[in-house]
Amino acid sequence: MASPFPSPTVAWYMARMFLVRTFGIMAAVSLVLLVLSVLGESGHILAQPANGEAQVWRYAGLRAPQIISFFLPFSVLGGTVLTLITMNQNSEIIALKGAGLSAHQVLAPLLVASVGVAALSFAFNDRIVSRATATLNQWQAVDYGPLPIDRGDRTNVWVRDGDDLIEVDQLRGRGDAAQLGNVTDYDRDGGRLISLITAPHGVREGRGWRIFPARRFDVASGKVALYPALHIADGVRPAQFMVTTVDADGLSLRALRATIKNLSDAGRPTKALEGASWHKLSGPLSAVLMPLLGAVAAFGIARSGKLFVRAVAAMGLGFAYFVADNFALAMGSLGAYPPFLAAWAPFLLFFLIGEAVLIRSEE
Template sequence: MTLKGLFPSPTVAAYMARLFLVRTFGILGGLVLVLLTLNLLSESSKILAYHGNGQAEIWRYVSLRGPELIAFGLTYSVLPGTILTLMTMNQNSEIIALKASGMSAHQVLAPLIVASFGIAVLSFAFNDRIVSRAQATLDQWEKVGYGPLPIDRGDRTNVWVRDGDDLIEVDQVRGRGAGAVLGGVTLYDRAGGNLAGIIRAPRGRLAKNGWSIGPDATRFDVRAGTLTHLGTIVVGKGVRPDQLTLATVNADGLSFGALKAAIGDLSGAGRPTKALEGALWHKLSGPLSACLMPLLGAVAAFGIARSGKLFIRAVAGMMLGFAYFVADNFALAMGSLGAYPPFLAAWAPFLLFFLIGEAVLFRSEE
């Protein structure tokens, strides 16, 4: 179909797209304002509990939490934006006029689908460039109790690994692979399941036969209750660099490219990646779900408004849309458990509800 066949009247297409976008972003603004207010009511006391925090830290929290709420609400807002647009046009007999002019149901919805595709592209770029960075920073800020932010926003924090019976805790890991630098190393020396000693050092680096920590390493002997200064020692001889640098991969806190690279590193190290692969695919299918909403909400567009069933059709459209979000979250959860393949977990709900939307649209047109 040519562009002229898809949009017989550019004026009508621009009019419908404008109505749709104004309503969608209006609903988004109200939704984000409510969610952010509720979020601040629960978190502001925690932020102000840290000595020295004040209004500046509250606004910093808003700047970090706001992008996440915008990304969360954007796709959800497309559905009521679609239904409100189509209900208004139906009540004003505009849909009937368009159908009487010879336009098919797909041609009526085409401006909304194209506009929703633009929202999907905007959502992906916003998630990739802004939300992932804000989420990573906010996660680290929450881990330090809303105290001073870590210097490197790409650092891994609070990493735990096991070396035989011993447990190693690292407060902060900078860099990747062999170039990783450890900060705040604590080794819990265990013998037969009992804690024998605690070794602490301010920093560490990869050595030939393990991890060199120091130069001010100390050992606390639990049984004797004595503290010994060790200087620089080598620990974690069985700990690989990937165990530290890839111990915690937060898919929400990484961009599409960074997550893809992390999955490659994990796969090369022989680590499981199914849940992260599902999250990677969902970074594409999630924003693209905005294009489904005009199809699912189209039930409110067709039918005679005077029949008194317009409200019922609008509710049916809302139920279809929210059923998609339930199915999407369920599929992601099953993918994280390994019950679904990653690609299926991310794309199966999208394809299923696309077919449902098309079936409803064809039924409405008949």
């Protein structure tokens, strides 16, 4: 049975060349972008009287993971094109083809290495970039001042309970210790308002909430009834009250999916967040596409004088993917595309384009 790879020596040689160039490009460009970002923000950071050099370094530490995450797919594309151009110029591709290897076998070491890069990218984004992004966004929201302690307090929170809508003016505390202030329960049936229940206080009771002292206005009769306490919102969890604005980039995949569930249970729109959730998987996998899209730079005789044109075409295909990916995400956020399609359609489309280029090169 024929091996899908070249010899182990050739496979390791190609994978090592690809990885060195990829991470070399990433390190060089990321360093330049980080310096520019620090220079651009240092004035705002130092405008706070208590800030100094330590805060500038802190900003650099929080910004660096974002820059690395953003530029890593472009680095994979550049590393692919440089590797294949070098091998083409040295007639190494011709030698491999002359030895009977197919285009897929020639690219196999790069594809396997790119899978490793994609796995590393996902772990890096999920564990490091999300935390750095959340912290930096909070810091920038207070103009690089001292970060406030989040004790779980929220204001003007809305939650859906079946047909009912529940409005809470103020929420204090977390979990089962959460306390509601100025609660309004819009009791509805099929979209028709049945009654209006209000209370100044609310606490967790069993699977629902006890509000007290309660005042119930019956819409049909126009009568008002007073109660020492009422039990409402059976099945509404405290976490559903906690979610207000959500920054998908500042959450790990697991945390984002839990937040989406809470928002969905609270009756809030989640399509844009669902697209972002799927993109946390499809985004890192873009590294696997780059060897396929860059393959146009590998095949063809270097002495034909079209090597530069092939390299530009390979880079153009790669950048076209990123444009299509951002466009699909934007359409998904607007609701024009389903979330799954918005995240995965560009990947599948350009995977087919890359395969078509590879098959064409075989002919």
